[in-house]
Amino acid sequence: MSDSQLSQKSGPQLSPWLHQQLSTLLLRRGHAWLLQGPSGLGQYNLALELARAWLCENTTPAGACYQCASCHSVDVRSHPDLCVLMPETVALELDWPLDEKSQKEIDDKKRKPSKEIRVESAREMISFSQHTRSGGHTKVVLVYPAERMNHVTASAILKTLEEPPGECRFILASEAAHILLPTIRSRCQTHTMVWPDEQQALDWLVAQGLGSADAIATLRAAGGRPEDALVLANTGLKATQWSSFPLMVSRGQLAALADLTPAQAIDRLQKLCHDMLALHAGATPRFFEVADLQAVLGNTKGGSSASASAAGASVRTASSGAMYSLTQWAKDLMEAARTAQHTYNPGLMLEALMAQAQQALR
Ligand SMILES: [Zn+2]
Numbered sequence: 001m002s003d004s005q006l007s008q009k010s011g012p013q014l015s016p017w018l019h020q021q022l023s024t025l026l027l028r029r030g031h032a033w034l035l036q037g038p039s040g041l042g043q044y045n046l047a048l049e050l051a052r053a054w055l056c057e058n059t060t061p062a063g064a065c066y067q068c069a070s071c072h073s074v075d076v077r078s079h080p081d082l083c084v085l086m087p088e089t090v091a092l093e094l095d096w097p098l099d100e101k102s103q104k105e106i107d108d109k110k111r112k113p114s115k116e117i118r119v120e121s122a123r124e125m126i127s128f129s130q131h132t133r134s135g136g137h138t139k140v141v142l143v144y145p146a147e148r149m150n151h152v153t154a155s156a157i158l159k160t161l162e163e164p165p166g167e168c169r170f171i172l173a174s175e176a177a178h179i180l181l182p183t184i185r186s187r188c189q190t191h192t193m194v195w196p197d198e199q200q201a202l203d204w205l206v207a208q209g210l211g212s213a214d215a216i217a218t219l220r221a222a223g224g225r226p227e228d229a230l231v232l233a234n235t236g237l238k239a240t241q242w243s244s245f246p247l248m249v250s251r252g253q254l255a256a257l258a259d260l261t262p263a264q265a266i267d268r269l270q271k272l273c274h275d276m277l278a279l280h281a282g283a284t285p286r287f288f289e290v291a292d293l294q295a296v297l298g299n300t301k302g303g304s305s306a307s308a309s310a311a312g313a314s315v316r317t318a319s320s321g322a323m324y325s326l327t328q329w330a331k332d333l334m335e336a337a338r339t340a341q342h343t344y345n346p347g348l349m350l351e352a353l354m355a356q357a358q359q360a361l362r
Contacts (some may be wrong), residue, residue: 013203014049015204017200021046022050022062023061023063026053027061031170032171032188033050033171033188034146034184035171036191037179037195038193039225040227043175044145046193048142050210051140052074054138055074055140056287059070077097081138081139081140082140082142083129084115084142084150085141085142086126088102088114088118089117090148091113099124102120115148118153119150125296128141129160130166131140131167133167139166140170140171141166141169141171142170142171145174146177146184147179150283154180154184155181161184161187161188172184177190201226202215208233214233214238216239217237218230220286221242223271242288246276246288249272252349257350261340265353266333270330270333271287271288272287273333276293276326277326280323280326296361325360325362329356332356
């Protein structure tokens with residue numbers, strides 16, 4: 001993520017639904033908060049703004065001032081009273097500095113950036129919590145995504161979380177809180193992330209520079225999660241492309257997966273698979289417009305663009321074979337997702353995924 005994207009999300013531009021949650025959290029006491037919910041709702045941004053407000057020299061009930069030395073230190077990632085625990089891959093993506101030794105090991109290609117929060121970072125956090133604070137009224141530890149602590153790391157922070165020496169507050173932000181150790185969860189007060197309503201999310205996406213058609217399509221593509229929608233838009237997803245995706249896949253057109261990594265391709269195919277299953281089961285699709293999914297049925301059954309009711313009827317008369325092959329496809333995609341990062345030849349994998357998809361949609 002670039003600096004400009006980050007700065008867009010901070011300050012007065014924090015999205016309205018995050019701002020409301022920030023105000024609520026600032027009224028509450030408690031030294032350890034767990035912000036939980038699915039991805040794309042803004043856990044990280046909310047956690048960072050809460051940390052910033054706790055550390056700010058002129059904080060108000062609405063949040064930090066964005067003017068003082070403390071706010072500036074947060075911006076430049078050098079606040080002495082803020083300790084951020086992240087997997088190295090996430091730290092690099094969000095522009096947080098690694099410690100010198102780790103950075104050197106990675107630069108020298110001695111190892112790859114860690115995808116988990118390393119126990120070494122947890123030990124540094126413990127020593128951070130024992131130092132006197134540099135001047136402000138509190139110290140803050142931010143852990144994101146908290147579910148990336150393995151058991152060793154989680155156990156290491158447990159005692160500090162329970163009885164922080166001196167004034168030290170914790171914010172754990174998680175997109176999968178159910179896999180946290182219960183002992184970690186029970187030591188935190190929980191805040192469940194609030195979903196924005198659709199119009200709020202669309203307004204916010206338009207304010208980030210998206211056209212309204214693209215905002216609608218990417219929000220759908222992201223299952224209603226605005227920050228995930230923005231990520232999709234930043235990777236170049238357009239409304240026309242999303243709308244034609246089901247039909248292109250059913251025709252085996254590899255261009256539908258062009259420029260995607262295998263993991264991204266699998267994610268999109270899983271959404272298509274989910275929605276085709278929903279359509280066959282008579283449920284409401286979540287990621288695509290019904291008409292775009294029905295185009296697939298028209299295509300595979302040789303019909304033209306059938307009306308909604310006619311397509312509905314053809315769905316109901318479809319043999320259980322369609323459900324079976326879609327369910328099988330869902331399983332195959334889950335299996336593929338497990339191996340996607342280790343694939344030897346991404347191009348070949350995309351071709352195989354497309355062949356599998358076309359087969360399942362036939
Ligand atoms: Zn400030």
